[in-house]
Amino acid sequence: MTPEGLRLLAQAQPHADLIEIRYDALYSAGVTAEQLIAHLAKRKNRVLLTLRTTREGGVHKWKSTERVNQFMQLIPHVDAIDLEVQNLHLVADVLQSARDQNKGVILSAHSITRKLTYGKAVRCLDNLREYRVQAYKIAGLARTREDLGVLVRLLLDFPHVRLGVMAVGPQSEVSRVVLPSLGSKLVYGYLDAPAAKGQPSFKEVADALPWLVEKNA
Secondary structure (H helix, E strand, C coil), rough: CCCCCHHHHHHHCCCCCCEEEEEHHHHHCCCCHHHHHHCCCCCCCEEECCCCCHHCCCCCCCHEEEHHHHHHHHHHCEEEEEHHHHHHHHHHHHHHHHHHHCEEEEEEEEEEEECCCCHHHHHHHHHCCCCCCCCCEEEEEEEHHHHHHHHHHHHCCCCCCECCCCCCCCCCHHHHCCCCCCCCCCCCCCCCCCCCCCCEEEEHHHHHHHHHHHHHC
């Protein structure tokens, strides 16, 4: 998330599957693609590249062509990318480029200002599954236990889907333990600064989910 945090790429994180680079935040802070590529050349872990839009929680207000150009320049230097399904029509060339270069793709959807009903959550998952990618991610606002229950039910009803589910809002802290324990395929913990309100540190994830650390050891 921060220019200072890029130095962590050169330090192995043995319990992490991927280190996410939030280039929307880095670009907004003045980090050029060339500077990022220099840091990526020293990486000790696989890297997930994300250029989040402001509509879905990002920092930089991208112009469509600007975002596509940055993706295209950086894709050869990373291992996977994250794309929002809502904006996929604007970045279709990016998805194809990632596929052509055998890069992993996480397709994501975010409902960060409105809670998800179960029906909306299922429709969201259906939209994601129209595309064949390595994993799907759904982040939803959860103010109450009932809101969190929608995300829980989604995991339980689709156990064979490569799905990562997480909550934002008041229930986010408890969701970081509950949802991975029920099969969520994606668990995020920050190394330098939170990417979302309530996101735990990587150490807190490891302490709360020791079985996950053991699996990746």
